[in-house]
Amino acid sequence: MSAEATAGTSKVLVPTMADAVVQRLRALIVSGEFRPGERLVEERLSEMFGVSRPPLREALRILQRDGLVQSLPRRGFIVIPITAEDVREIYSLRFALERMAVELGMPVLDPSRLQPMRDALEDMRVAAEEMDDEAAVQANSRFHLALVSLPGHKRLINTYEGLRLQLELCMGYNLKFREQMFGDRKDMHPRHAQLLESIETGDKEAVLYEIAHHGNASLLENLDDLIGTGG
Amino acid sequence: MSAEATAGTSKVLVPTMADAVVQRLRALIVSGEFRPGERLVEERLSEMFGVSRPPLREALRILQRDGLVQSLPRRGFIVIPITAEDVREIYSLRFALERMAVELGMPVLDPSRLQPMRDALEDMRVAAEEMDDEAAVQANSRFHLALVSLPGHKRLINTYEGLRLQLELCMGYNLKFREQMFGDRKDMHPRHAQLLESIETGDKEAVLYEIAHHGNASLLENLDDLIGTGG
């Protein structure tokens, strides 16, 4: 994020308190420790993390940018409440962004740019073999992020990153949701392998078809039962 | 943004200093008063707006979320430098979002939802008649925002709003850019009228074709001359 990893000059970057708070708080939110809708009282968090309120507030503003918390004027911050409608929004926007990535990024002229996707796919295979759901989640996440990174489009990546965090929030929020999301964890690896192959082949039509039918149909149908009405 | 305009109950909202600063600072940035790349020294802005540094910093974080300023750790904030590559990013992402809006929002079942677009189109006609470029800019902006608002997709609208601000920044930044952008201001109204008609008719294919060829070809071709190499 704010890390400035220049190639040549490796400056000794001094991490700020606010950035540290962002990371810890983000982890607490996406893991479901703080429930959606829950109030985030500044003084409590302040002493919880051992920082004063100003850097904490900055951290909250940054998380607001990522779409993880919401600011109610004069009433403080709450963990963003995710409704069924929100999940539909996330998925539809995600599809639009992935399609855009495919249209701009294919064909992939430099094969080495596909390496991150190959690595993520391999991790996915191992995770499936060892039935490690946590690793599968991360590998899946990395695979899609690598896909979206193909065109080297900064705004596309940033927007996608926000969606990714919100999806993680959903999984932490609702165990049933998480299970449904990975009910297809058996064929998670083969499907992504197929997707990558289509990308390598340069078959744009096939890729577009596959990301359009990325197997979350059952999840989207059961959303109201999983989460709530979503008004 | 943080205004909570409910239909029935109109709360007396107490504006915060930070929000006020956001509005004034945003205006200064998009109008080109502060040049892209320029450092935003906190103490100077602080006394300029008559507020202390904490609310100012919050305002900067909010503007960072909108993509108007950039935070360099331990070195402060700068107005985001827009390169030719950035403009290409903005336009390509904008197209993806508008296409998404069309695909999700058409056909428009309730005709009254098209009213904002009709209003903006009328303003555009008047602006063209009176050769009022400023009004034309705003009408054009409102038209496209109304288009993107058709599906009622909050995340889509938020993402689009950020792009809109960055485009305004470009226009304030570079007069040549602004002129090029409205070199076609004569046929700006007819083109949008055509677009709206296609939407009303429900001809999705025509709409998609029109937004894909929305007449910025010459602008995108001359970008490097207008702005710079964009590395």
Add this chain to the structure above:
DNA sequence: TTAGGGAAATTTGTATACAATAGACAAAAG
């Protein structure tokens, strides 16, 4: 003349302290 080093000044990051507001609860009036 130019390169390097160091000190001072500028500026950001953080803490403490105070003011203002929203929500809750109790008390009084209809």
Add this chain to the structure above:
DNA sequence: CTTTTGTCTATTGTATACAAATTTCCCTAA
């Protein structure tokens, strides 16, 4: 008994103050 109003508390919004880090500028030396 219900409704309204007033007060009180908890929490956010803002200001002032200080510490840490970076940049700038000048001085010295090759």
